[in-house]
Amino acid sequence: MDNVENLFNPSLAAALMKLDPEDGEQIMEYFKTHALLTREKALLQASVREQKKLLVENAKLKKDIEQLRIQLQEKQRRRTAKALLSSAVPHPNISPAPSTPVDASASTVGVTAAAPANLPPPCSSCHERRDKQTRRRKGERKARPTSDALSLELDPRVDVSRLDLRIGRILSVRRHPLAESLSILEVDVGETAPRTVVSKLGRKTHLQELQGSLAVLLINVKTCKLKGVVSQARLLCCANSDDSVEVLAPPTGAAPGDRVTFLNYPGDPDRELQAKQRVWETLQPDMQVDCKGVANYKGCGFEVKGKGLCRAPTLTNCIIR
Incomplete structure (x- = not known):
């Protein structure tokens, strides 16, 4: 702005004319004209940066809403399953007989004579049937929540x-x-806004060489904060015992979002991996790079169709992490 005002200075114009x-x-x-174009370019760049910032914030808000x-x-x-369980368990209708105090002296002297003659003797089969019904109810009450809990919490596959x-x-x-061991990346995975990824690349990695290159990311992990920075995906790398770390390379012709x-292993990925199921931790030991440099899971290659x-x-x- 100051440069434009200096150009309109009459003394400068007079000097040029002279x-x-x-x-x-x-x-x-x-x-x-050059000064005005420079100013407009600076304003446009500032507007583009602000627009990108708003897009990133909007994507984060959408992610939070989806998680909620x-x-x-x-x-x-879970509340519905609990209500169904409580309504399915039958309640006994047997009301206990009121307890009456018994005189010790009366119990020792002529108990059978004091009992009314019209009451039938106690039936042992009735007691056995009642005990069986009680045991059956208790067994159902213990077994049914276990099966429901398994159907709600565990996925056999x-x-x-x-993994997405x-x-x-x-x-x-x-x-x-x-x-120093962590790096912050902005990665385009074919969505409306790039994702922020925090990854441990190691001190030997040349960060400038990674800019503009393609990589493989796990995007249905739960968002987490690492050292104050929110990470929205996991960058897949391979590493050997010498702590040499390389970013896994997609095939030629692959594009963001593939x-x-x-x-x-056909099938659709989870919308979001639940931390308590530890799916990634279970699968990761079987992921490795073979002797030909191909990434695979139990011998089946990582493929972009x-x-x-x-x-x-x-x-x-080497291993994949």
């Missing part, structure tokens, strides 16, 4: 198809200000 009387006005107009909706549905389902693995393009990467699938397999850039016979 130096070059023929083209002084044209030079002055050129400087004015899932939690609400889960609580409502625990395989790699539950997507191809993403790393837009920017920088060191975490509070931890899903990584497994031929022997129609485009090829995911590989490690240089490492072989």
